[in-house]
Amino acid sequence: MSDLLWQKAGVATNARIMAFTAGDDVILDREFFLHDIAASKAHVQGLANIGVVSGDDAAALLRELDVLATDFESGAFVLDARYEDGHSAIEARLTERMGDAGRRVHTGRSRNDQILVATRLWLKDKLDELEAHCRAIATVCLDRAAQPALPLPGYTHLQRAVVSSTAMWFAGFAEGYIDNLLRARQTREWIDANPLGTAAGYGVNLPLDRAYTTQALGFARMQVSPVYAQLSRGKFEMAAMEALGSAMLDLRRLAWDLSLFTTAEFGFVVLPAEYTTGSSIMPNKRNPDVVELLRASYAPVAAARCEIEQLLSLPSGYQRDLQFSKGSLYHGVRHGLMALALLPDLLARLQWNEAAMRAAIEPAMYATDVAIEQAAAGVPFRDAYRAAANVATHAGSGRTPEASLAQRVSPGAGLDLRLDALRARLDALAS
Incomplete structure (x- = not known):
């Protein structure tokens, strides 16, 4: 050395x-x-x-x-x-x-403000990447939601509940990633403050041109207080991890769906071949390893945030403990962004098995439709609910998934997905 x-x-x-x-x-x-x-x-x-x-x-x-x-x-x-x-x-x-x-x-500077400013610039870049991934995911989901909807069983408690559709499934994740995009942008705006020139946390006896460095480095504002510059270390990193974590939570739930839907018991989805791997011992197997690893990928992001948080049981001023936040931040962000980058292509190319999805829609899944129809005709809802429950297995006699979805007229539901509104919200967030 x-x-x-x-x-x-x-x-x-x-x-x-x-x-x-x-x-x-x-x-x-x-x-x-x-x-x-x-x-x-x-x-x-x-x-x-x-x-x-x-x-x-x-x-x-x-x-x-x-x-x-x-x-x-x-x-x-x-x-x-x-x-x-x-x-x-x-x-x-x-x-x-x-x-x-x-x-x-x-x-006039310390390694303290050097790592603060380098990390802050790096985080801005990574939040830009996060925003771009969220935009790409939302766009693919909206595009696929606009395709002809196929009937898909809707589940609560992992039990068959009501008729849903592939369009509703994609629209749900589209809106989630629009929100994730917004959160990434708002977090970037929040941390877009220049700490350079705060030195070791108490300023220096020089009239440093901090206005110049703020403008030259592309920061939106100066982080004025040297004391707060040190207090914000870890706090800003955690905010970035939380924005990333929001996108990863949605990824985890999406991957869970695909993990279930690709099983032989469901058989709703066929993944592109390169997103599966073979078994080392069972020649008959193609395993959805990529989806399973995507499902697990929230863990390193959450762990990184937790590790940073545990370092922050500190008094004001710089403490060397904070050095350990760098590795957590880097590894958590790197893994999360790598996982999100795979999702647009996977969503664009997965294929639905319409026959299997239709076969999974059973008559009892129309019971809610029956209850709502009776309530709309004047029957008190709780009476309609009990009546529909009593004849649940016969409630769907003569009904079709398409008819059920066509009657779902509440905003955002089967007949009124409001995809134009979601796309307008996404477009309004254009860089």
């Missing part, structure tokens, strides 16, 4: 202690490194704006930071165990290339 930024003369370091305190930081920082470089460029120009760094030195530092970014992307520069973390790597590289000018780059 290169010389530590904070090392004092005469104080030895212990390799095992350093391995523990550094952890996986330098590896995780590869994910945030380009954002850290971008923030460093804004900081350098901000220092030049207030005369702390000369114009010539600033121009040279900016060039070197651009070269570092290019070298990192090409693999010519590797962020590895030579460095304690990405922040120290940037300063070490600039010092190596530029001497004293490179040593000035850390003036």
Whole structure:
């Protein structure tokens, strides 16, 4: 490991202690490194704006930071165990290339606001990705809901309940992902605040040009209080995980449906072949492994959020405990976005087995229709309910799923899906 930024003369370091305190930081920082470089460029120009760094030195530092970014992307520069973390790597590289000018780059900032701003920029990008996935999922669901509806048994308590349709199933998840898109956007707006220039959490004795860095980095506003900048660490990450978790909860329920619908006992859905795998021992098997893993994918997202939350039993000010939030955040977000990215293609290509769905619709499932019809004709609903229950197995005599759906005229139901309203809501959220 290169010389530590904070090392004092005469104080030895212990390799095992350093391995523990550094952890996986330098590896995780590869994910945030380009954002850290971008923030460093804004900081350098901000220092030049207030005369702390000369114009010539600033121009040279900016060039070197651009070269570092290019070298990192090409693999010519590797962020590895030579460095304690990405922040120290940037300063070490600039010092190596530029001497004293490179040593000035850390003036007026701390690694605390470096990780805050890099994480905040990274989260904004990831919430943009989340929004894009939610939009793609909602669009596919709306497109498939607009196709001719096929009868589908509707379940409550996993028991056959009433007649539903494939269009209603898709419309339900379409609206869910429109809401998830909105939540992702609102969360992004909430965390879109620039912490750069808050240093270790108490400001510095320099008139830092924080208005410039806020604009240069594309933040909507400045995070004014240095104390709150530290208090918000973990809090903002949890908000992003909650937005992701909302989309993952809907994914889990959708995957549960598909897990059931693809069984031989249901037989409602056929998955694209590449979304299934073979058994290692049973030649007859094709297993819906992808769907099962999608169903499980809420777990790492929820676990990541929980781990961050458990770190936040802290007083105000920076505490080193927060270092552990980085790995949780990265792994949870990475897994969740990877899972959501698979869903549009899967939904677009799954096939319904109409015959199996029709066969599962039994006469008793029309009992609610009978009760509502009698109530509409003037019979008190509870009397109509009891009468329909008593003849439930005969209630559907002569009825068809299409007729049941055609009579379902309440807004959002079988005859009135309001797909145009849902699509208008989605379009209104266009970037």
